[in-house]
Amino acid sequence: MADATKYVPIAGTNVSSILKTRKTVAAAYSFILAFVAFTVFLAFSPSSNASSPWFTNIFSPTSTTDGSYKPQIPNIFSLLFPNTTSPSNSSDPLHNNTHSFRSTNATSLSPYPKTALESQTLKQTSLENRTQTTLVNSTQHAVPVPTTNQTTDSHAPSLEVKSPPFLASKEPPGAVKNQTFNSDEAKSASTNQTTNATATATATNVSVSFPVQNVPNLNTSSNSSVKVDLVKGTVVSNDNYTASLARKQNNGKDHAKGNDESMESLMKCDFFDGEWVKDDAYPLYKPDSCSLIDEQFNCIRNGRPDKDYQKYKWKPKGCTLPRLDAHRMLQLLRGKRLVFVGDSLNRNMWESLICILRNAVKNKHNVYEVNGRVNFRGEAAYSFVFEDYHFSVELFVSPFLVQEGEMTDKNGTKKETLRLDLVGKSSSQYKDADILVFNTGHWWTHDKTSKGQDYYQEGNHVYSELNVLEAFRRALTTWSRWVDANINPSKTTVFFRGYSASHFSGGQWNSGGQCDSETDPIDNEKYLTEYPDKMKVLEKVLKNMKTRVTYQNITRMTDFRKDGHPSIYRKQNLSPEELKSPLRFQDCSHWCLPGVPDLWNEILYAELLLREYRNQHEQKKA
Structure with a gap:
């Protein structure tokens, strides 16, 4: 139970x-x-x-x-x-x-x-x-x-x-x-x-x-x-x-304001009144890294032992130039034609710019001379294409900016002349370019031009004798009239680069002048040479033009740089005559690359930045 x-x-x-x-x-x-x-x-x-x-x-x-x-x-x-x-x-x-x-x-x-x-x-x-x-x-x-x-x-x-x-x-x-x-x-x-x-x-x-x-x-x-x-x-x-x-919202505005202030500072600045300052951040490209530099300008390859001449930047007194940003400049030139017209000093600047810009391009096979040329002396024109950016950097050889010709005298003898009344024959090929950089000067110091005997021609008349400064004025007047008549200022920006100083000591370029011992710039203004009369003539012509021309007055800035020329390092293989007396054959007119012409291009870069800045502000006002 x-x-x-x-x-x-x-x-x-x-x-x-x-x-x-x-x-x-x-x-x-x-x-x-x-x-x-x-x-x-x-x-x-x-x-x-x-x-x-x-x-x-x-x-x-x-x-x-x-x-x-x-x-x-x-x-x-x-x-x-x-x-x-x-x-x-x-x-x-x-x-x-x-x-x-x-x-x-x-x-x-x-x-x-x-x-x-x-x-x-x-x-x-x-x-x-x-x-x-x-x-x-x-x-x-x-x-x-x-x-x-x-x-x-x-x-x-x-x-x-x-x-x-x-x-x-x-x-x-x-x-x-x-x-x-x-x-x-x-x-x-x-x-x-x-x-x-x-x-x-x-x-x-x-x-x-x-x-x-x-x-x-x-x-x-x-x-x-x-x-x-x-x-x-x-x-x-x-x-x-x-x-x-x-702060976050105004950061971009502050940055833009800083850019505006920088541009305003550049607009008020005389780029060509300044001094050379040692700067180890230069040159803008590695020496001997550009295969496009002519032997005449490639001083390092030709055995020049000192390298300090490459490590200077130009510092204007009233501002600081922006360092040339090759990537930025490639964008500024996208879709454009930049043309240099002038003598071998313009070729010096042209080669410098090509090397600077090419150094910033990823695919260097897409940078080439249209005719496949690798030597840039002896032809009338050259054109480098930057295919990825759809622009070209061209050179038209025209040492006087007016035509060189010849005529037959009464005795049937042909003689060379310089047509002061006709602009260079290649002018029709570059009048529609977006940017033009002209120069002339050095060839006016040669024997024929400096003496002016039976050389200068206008129409069918050849002057038995004509002062070189007057001939220079007439030639530049012919050039200026062509610019005013053929250049569209709303499309084309025109620059004129002034006379580049030479530093021959003990003679001229063809009489034993030397500069091979120079390794430092001039450091005292009192040792600079007198301002060239030809540049005074040029400045008067530019003032009378209708077309706005930006004058790059490089005479003084180059006069300091007695150290920057190729001198005896202008070539590797000397002729038998040059071997006998190498010091007689020096180049104290052109410039080693990398070197002084890189800074001309840095000023050109600053000018293009200012041009873009002005255009943007004009568009905002409109």
């Missing part, structure tokens, strides 16, 4: 099952308590388990600014209960405002109020191999940005992914980028020009833009909000935020 009553249900309930259930529940609670105790022990003793991958994956210790580690205990609950949100950490004042990219619960992904961040469209751009970037909030808690090995959740806040500009679109020919005018400023342009707070992945050129968010302050009783900068991961007070945002 006792056995029977032992199994009688009490109010329909089996007593033994109740006892068993209580034991089971007790055991379960004991297990849970033990497990929790064990977990807490591990959580606060990370050093003993630092080598455990399991421990590392669960607790994900996060470094804080003070060097300590904070275990992320809630991660274990994510593993045990994957469909629930992580418990809040009461020590975090913005614990409900932290993005969780691990959770699959769509409602927990964006605790922020709806803003532009959520409304932007996620562009399907691959971010492979991008390293994880960590953003830190006001309490220095990690806010992870999703890495590429994670699956993009369609419910996650949209991130605008910006591709590098050169991948996003290809520039059409003729496009000019608005880059920094000063190459020193250009190096830091990426840090100085900020439009929004931007977190940039370190492993690729892909940047992710985050706007600054307004986040409710959960720890204050007021309804005010704080500003969170998602790039720096910091909470900015309302007082500081306005100034911070203003």
